Amino acid sequence: MTFNAAALLLLILGLALIGWLAGRARSAMLAGRAGRKLHSRPQYHGWYVALWLFAPAAIFLAVWTSASPALITNQVLTTPAAESLPAFGFERGAILSDARSVAQGQQAAVRLPAAAPLVKPYAEATAHYAWIGIAAMLALALAGGAYAFTRIRPEFRARTRVERIVMLLLLLASLVAILTTFGIVLSLLFESLRFFSLVPVSELLFGTYWNPQSGAPVADTFGGIPLFWGTVLIGAIIAMLVAIPIGMMSAVYLTQYAAPRVRRWVKPCLEILAGVPTVVYGYFAALTVAPALRNFAVMLGVPNASTESALAAGIVMGVMIIPFVSSMADDSINAVPQAMRDGSLALGATPNETIRQVLIPAALPGVMGGILLAVSRAIGETMIVVMAAGLSANLTANPFASVTTVTAQIVKLLTGDQEFDSAKTLAAFALGLVLFLVTLLLNIVALRIVKKYREAYE
Amino acid sequence: MTQDDLTIADPKMKAEGVDVFYGDKQAIKDVSIDVGTDLVTAFIGPSGCGKSTFLRSLNRMNDTVASARVTGRITLDGEDIYAPSMDVVQLRARVGMVFQKPNPFPKSIYDNVAYGPRIHGLAAAKADLDSIVERALVRAGLWDEVKDRLGESGTALSGGQQQRLCIARAIAVDPEVILMDEPCSALDPIATAKIEELIHELRGKYAIVIVTHNMQQAARVSQRTAFFHLGTLVEYGKTTDIFTNPKQDRTKDYITGRYG
Numbered sequence: 226m227t228f229n230a231a232a233l234l235l236l237i238l239g240l241a242l243i244g245w246l247a248g249r250a251r252s253a254m255l256a257g258r259a260g261r262k263l264h265s266r267p268q269y270h271g272w273y274v275a276l277w278l279f280a281p282a283a284i285f286l287a288v289w290t291s292a293s294p295a296l297i298t299n300q301v302l303t304t305p306a307a308e309s310l311p312a313f314g315f316e317r318g319a320i321l322s323d324a325r326s327v328a329q330g331q332q333a334a335v336r337l338p339a340a341a342p343l344v345k346p347y348a349e350a351t352a353h354y355a356w357i358g359i360a361a362m363l364a365l366a367l368a369g370g371a372y373a374f375t376r377i378r379p380e381f382r383a384r385t386r387v388e389r390i391v392m393l394l395l396l397l398a399s400l401v402a403i404l405t406t407f408g409i410v411l412s413l414l415f416e417s418l419r420f421f422s423l424v425p426v427s428e429l430l431f432g433t434y435w436n437p438q439s440g441a442p443v444a445d446t447f448g449g450i451p452l453f454w455g456t457v458l459i460g461a462i463i464a465m466l467v468a469i470p471i472g473m474m475s476a477v478y479l480t481q482y483a484a485p486r487v488r489r490w491v492k493p494c495l496e497i498l499a500g501v502p503t504v505v506y507g508y509f510a511a512l513t514v515a516p517a518l519r520n521f522a523v524m525l526g527v528p529n530a531s532t533e534s535a536l537a538a539g540i541v542m543g544v545m546i547i548p549f550v551s552s553m554a555d556d557s558i559n560a561v562p563q564a565m566r567d568g569s570l571a572l573g574a575t576p577n578e579t580i581r582q583v584l585i586p587a588a589l590p591g592v593m594g595g596i597l598l599a600v601s602r603a604i605g606e607t608m609i610v611v612m613a614a615g616l617s618a619n620l621t622a623n624p625f626a627s628v629t630t631v632t633a634q635i636v637k638l639l640t641g642d643q644e645f646d647s648a649k650t651l652a653a654f655a656l657g658l659v660l661f662l663v664t665l666l667l668n669i670v671a672l673r674i675v676k677k678y679r680e681a682y683e
Numbered sequence: 684m685t686q687d688d689l690t691i692a693d694p695k696m697k698a699e700g701v702d703v704f705y706g707d708k709q710a711i712k713d714v715s716i717d718v719g720t721d722l723v724t725a726f727i728g729p730s731g732c733g734k735s736t737f738l739r740s741l742n743r744m745n746d747t748v749a750s751a752r753v754t755g756r757i758t759l760d761g762e763d764i765y766a767p768s769m770d771v772v773q774l775r776a777r778v779g780m781v782f783q784k785p786n787p788f789p790k791s792i793y794d795n796v797a798y799g800p801r802i803h804g805l806a807a808a809k810a811d812l813d814s815i816v817e818r819a820l821v822r823a824g825l826w827d828e829v830k831d832r833l834g835e836s837g838t839a840l841s842g843g844q845q846q847r848l849c850i851a852r853a854i855a856v857d858p859e860v861i862l863m864d865e866p867c868s869a870l871d872p873i874a875t876a877k878i879e880e881l882i883h884e885l886r887g888k889y890a891i892v893i894v895t896h897n898m899q900q901a902a903r904v905s906q907r908t909a910f911f912h913l914g915t916l917v918e919y920g921k922t923t924d925i926f927t928n929p930k931q932d933r934t935k936d937y938i939t940g941r942y943g
Contacts, residue, residue, distance in 0.1 A: 573802070587788070
């Protein structure tokens with residue numbers, strides 16, 4: 226007898242359906258007998274019963290599913306058969322998990338001989354707790370259902386209660402995203418603290434040599450400067466040199482010159498570009514742009530030209546960011562009051578002079594906000610740099626050379642067989658924390674600028 | 684409508700049979716009017732009567748509205764302003780405009796006034812530009828208030844100062860005609876009085892056309908008044924005649940506050 230959470234969930238859903246039907250029927254019947262109108266329509270009474278039946282049992286199910294393995298193991302450890310187990314460590318865990326797998330039918334026979342005597346205690350404990358769990362869950366479901374069922378009266382305000390419960394569910398749903406973000410930050414923070422207990426913060430932030438090795442941390446191999454430089458070179462310099470002029474020009478064209486018909490076609494096309502998966506950009510960069518750039522560099526006689534280059538990754542990333550910059554610039558230019566444009570045109574300025582000297586300067590704060598958001602996206606972008614920029618941490622200003630970025634290194638540090646307690650692996654979390662803080666800061670500054678600017682023209 | 688007693692020998696601008704359409708809707712029907720060189724001409728009438736639309740057709744600001752279409756003939760010094768040979772940039776340099784809501788650029792006071800002279804290349808050297816800016820600000824009656832802070836943003840001024848800055852900006856390109864589209868409607872009475880005083884001082888140097896909702900204002904600042912109603916020009920005459928002895932019943936009803 227095992228505790229099958231999915232089957233039990235179906236069971237209480239079935240009970241809830243019965244509760245719904247019963248609650249609805251009872252409310253209608255009571256109303257008919259008393260000869261008065263129901264406060265809430267019958268299905269609200271049904272929902273009230275069903276929710277009371279389902280919610281406590283489902284919450285119990287969730288808690289029990291995560292708590293029962295520990296309870297089972299505890300019980301097994303009190304049996305005489307467990308006395309021969311090694312005190313701690315990996316072997317003890319392996320024996321226990323082997324025995325559990327056999328006892329719960331996930332594998333046919335034990336792989337470790339030491340696990341054999343533990344199979345029977347495990348099976349007993351599992352069955353024991355499964356019965357307890359099922360009984361408790363059913364009792365909760367029936368108690369909840371019965372409580373709700375007996376409260377049904379014609380004047381009972383089932384609708385307001387159901388609506389309150391639904392609102393609670395919505396609140397829980399919105400909390401999930403926030404709590405998850407919070408959890409991610411905490412886990413980043415704790416792993417980073419472990420890293421910084423092995424390697425000083427100053428080394429990661431200011432060291433210039435990056436070559437992390439497995440095992441005990443070697444001094445001066447965790448210098449993050451080459452990665453930060455690579456990130457800035459690709460995401461904030463090359464990508465922006467591509468994205469800002471092209472994005473701005475396309476925004477100017479779309480807002481000032483394009484006929485409505487053209488705008489109707491071009492704008493969605495740009496937005497589709499924003500929806501292309503970045504891995505597609507990645508192989509475009511790696512297979513098409515990078516080799517072409519290398520040939521070009523060789524032709525120019527640039528030393529160290531490699532097929533993986535900062536330029537290839539940066540250019541493609543810039544193209545990826547164009548729709549972003551263009552749509553932010555589009556919004557900002559549109560937000561400049563028509564009166565400003567009229568004022569300039571009425572002085573005899575051409576549309577071109579008006580755009581260059583009045584509209585763009587007036588839209589600049591908003592455009593700047595958009596550019597900062599674009600930068601924060603670019604430095605967090607991973608696939609393109611992994612595929613096209615390379616993994617060698619060079620501190621170079623040569624755009625044709627291979628460089629690496631924070632994100633690419635995180636991928637490199639965490640892929641493959643890794644121990645999760647070496648400085649090398651933990652470095653990924655520290656890098657992630659740095660990246661998170663920088664993008665957070667950029668986003669906050671950018672959103673403040675955009676907000677301030679929007680207020681100015683209202 | 685007779686114009687015998689107010690014939691203008693050499694009109695600065697002349698409109699003949701002008702119709703303005705927005706898409707299929709006709710906003711202005713068959714308007715003919717002369718704008719005198721040394722005069723202030725006021726356009727009055729109830730909201731939506733087309734007076735602003737007509738004003739904006741005098742410097743082709745309606746060109747910026749895609750659906751707008753102007754027929755008939757409007758001339759500036761005898762030249763058809765809608766002729767293909769007319770450069771709209773040149774036209775707007777000669778026929779300046781001040782808008783209902785002050786709309787200084789988000790630049791310094793100096794740069795606001797210098798904007799027009801710069802784009803038209805009116806000043807060869809920095810010193811020339813300085814004197815153009817100073818002269819424009821003096822004429823707009825703003826110089827004494829801003830001479831020590833020309834580098835500050837034009838948008839930081841008060842509403843009335845902003846509107847005078849916009850007038851200075853228009854004057855700086857040395858236009859022949861200044862169109863004012865309800866220039867005081869966003870201002871308080873004191874700022875309004877200053878603008879009206881300014882209009883008196885500018886009269887004679889520029890031909891001025893002012894659209895206003897405020898009939899007292901029209902009576903105070905103008906020598907000629909045109910009354911518009913439902914897209915037509917109902918009556919045009921000397922301001923004193925329009926306000927004391929209107930020939931049309933509709934004008935009389937409007938003047939006496941029967942509607943509008």
